[in-house]
Amino acid sequence: MPNKFVLDSIFLNTSKGVKMAGKILVVDDEKSMCDFMEIMLSKEGYEVETTVSGSEAIQRTSSSKYDLIIADLMMPEMSGLDLLKKIKKGRPNQDMIVMTAFASVDTAIEAMREGALDYITKPFKVDEIKLVIEKSVSRQKLTEENSRLKQQLKKDFSFSNFIGQSEGIINLKKLAAKVSVTDSTVLIRGESGTGKDLIAKAIHAASERASGPFVTINCAALPETLLESELFGYKKGAFTGAIKDKDGLCKMAHGGTFFLDEVGNTTPAIQVKLLRVLEDKIITPVGDTKPIEVDVRLIAATNADLEEDVKAGRFRSDLFYRLNVIPLYIPALRERPDDLPLLVNHFIKKYCERNKVDPKTLSPGALEVLNKYNWPGNVRELENCIERAVLFSRGDEIVVDDFPTKLVEGTPQTIVSNETPETPTLESIEKAYIYYIMNQTKGKKAKAAKLLGIDNSTLYRKLERYKIQEEEK
Ligand SMILES: Nc1ncnc2c1ncn2[C@@H]1O[C@H](COP(=O)(O)OP(=O)(O)OP(=O)(O)O)[C@@H](O)[C@H]1O
Ligand SMILES: [Mg+2]
Structure with a gap:
């Protein structure tokens, strides 16, 4: 065994540039071998830990993550093969290589069958072992990089249909991509038609729960009692008409994402129950006493001023803070005029394809009209307007006349009339x-x-x- 002094002088010259770093655990009952490997591999830029005991190695792998474990096959207390089997049982993806004396190559081959990446025969040449280790570590880094890229691709894909290059939208998409990999509650805010549903779906699609269900409920569409039984389900006999047990939507979203649209329109009684879903992950169906566990990720949306509702006592502050862990704000369309032409092109293409007509363009005059309008209904209004124009236009160009008159006349900046036709009676x-x-x-x-x-x-x-x-x- 070379002594430390010789080793130092050899490796000072041979370690070159930046190495692919990694954390390695060396297991060998011979202390001198452990020391040798530690010095050599540290010089190569690896973070090295050593132990002379197999059982200690097992203990360490349960609390730390190693890119590679190098184990000697011949150890008195626990053989390298047993160690390999035990580690692989708990962590099938743990990369390991084994060291063996020339005489016991058969055992090394058995180790490979049990999942070792490679083996090294002792005594080995320094360059040889360096190469084997480098190969193993870089293979693992490549696999990791590969799955990271795949994940990234999935994310980009789901957010790519959320059109917009303005600063507000780029920031929104970045944040949405980040939160999609967590299980945090998200509160999406924005005026009507800005794309709250769309971004909620994209977050689900990019999340770990993508293969689970995405369930939506619009809290503004139902009165309290109905909303409660839709959300949490009911027990047979809970009220007249409840002829059998019914699962609530919250339970149907188990394993997936539950999207609570217009969450500001819930009553305090429902808010308490939602808080229980968030805090304890449990629901109690109407008329039942037994709570049910549910595994759902909540995404809520609102276009209301929830802070104001909290102040006025209409919305529970504890629920607000729980929902508002990660707020995502979608700016109104009029605040991001740069996105308008992108959205227009996107919708023209979409509706030409859908209606099986040749691609159309937009006349400069028509674009000017769209630019002047202030889009109170945001992207939804723009989309409807383009869908209509695609159907109405005769030639291959969409012109001003293909738009409704209210658009051409422009929107008044402030609504002066009491007769807002949009307000339902x-x-x-x-x-x-x-x-x-x-x-x-x-x-x-x-x-x-x-x-x-x-x-x-x-x-x-x-x-x-x-x-x-x-x-x-
Ligand atoms: N950035 C965008 N890119 C492409 N399509 C969009 C975008 N934003 C919104 N849309 C489209 O506009 C329409 C309205 O969007 P969505 O239903 O998500 O809005 P919303 O904020 O949930 O509205 P509401 O508050 O009324 O529920 C949908 O057809 C959606 O696909
Ligand atoms: Mg919506």
């Missing part, structure tokens, strides 16, 4: 709600009346008034 809300309940009860009027909290004759009157016909249901 109380009647239209009532009609939509009755229509919804009739659908839910599959046209059963008595059941619908009960859910609506009105008597049968009032329901009949309303059905007639709103002209909700049998075939509509």
Whole structure:
């Protein structure tokens, strides 16, 4: 065995430039061999640990991660082969190479069969062992790099259909890509039509849960009692009409992502239950006492001023802070005019393909009209407008006339009139709600009346008034 002094002088000259660093554990019952390997490999830029005992090696692998383990096959306390088998059982991907005396190459081959990457016969030449180690470590780095790149590709893919190159959108996509690999709760904020649903889906698609379900619920669409049973399910007999147990959407999202849209529209009672999902990962179906464990990642969205709602006592502050762990803000379309032409091209292409018409272009005048408009309905409004224009335009160019007049006339900067046609009337809300309940009860009027909290004759009157016909249901 060469002594330390000789080794130092040899390796000072041979270690060249930057090495692919890695952490190595050397296991050999001969202390001098451990020392030799430690000096040699440290010179090569590796981080080296050594031990003379197999059982200690096993202990260390349970608490530290090594890029490579080099073990001697002939050890009195535990043979290298046994050590290899034990380590591989707990960590099948652990890279190991074995050292063996020339006489016992058969055992080395058996070790390879058990999953060793390579073997070195003793006594070895220094260059030989360096090469074997370098090969093993770089192979592992390549595998790691490969899976990192694959992961990156998956992420890029899912965020690439979120169009936009403005600073706000680039930052948003970067942050969304980062949070997608964590299991944190995300709160997506932005005006209506800015793409909150789209980004929530992209986060799910880029996450570890991608192969699990993505379940959405719009909290603004349902009154409290219905929302509660939709979210958490109910037990048979929990209320009239609950003829059998029903799973809630939260349970259906088990193993995946649960997207709570318009979370600001929940009542404090529901908010308490949501807090339990976040904190304890449990739900209790309506009418049940037994909680159920659920493994869901929550993504919530809102276009409301939740801070204001917290101040006013409409939204629980504990839930707000729990949801707001990672806030993602999508800027309104009018705040990022640079993205408009990109989105326009994207939608023209999409709707030309969908309608099987030749690709169309946009006239400069038409682009100017789009640029001047302030897009209160954001990207959704733009998308609808382009879809319509693609259908209306006769030639291969979309011109000003293909847009609705309100666009051409421009949007007033401030709304002066009280008549905002977008605001639904109380009647239209009532009609939509009755229509919804009739659908839910599959046209059963008595059941619908009960859910609506009105008597049968009032329901009949309303059905007639709103002209909700049998075939509509
Ligand atoms: N950056 C974008 N790139 C491509 N399409 C987009 C983008 N942003 C939004 N869209 C499209 O615009 C439409 C509206 O988006 P989405 O439903 O995600 O908005 P939202 O913020 O959830 O709206 P709401 O608040 O009304 O629920 C969808 O068809 C979506 O695909
Ligand atoms: Mg939405």
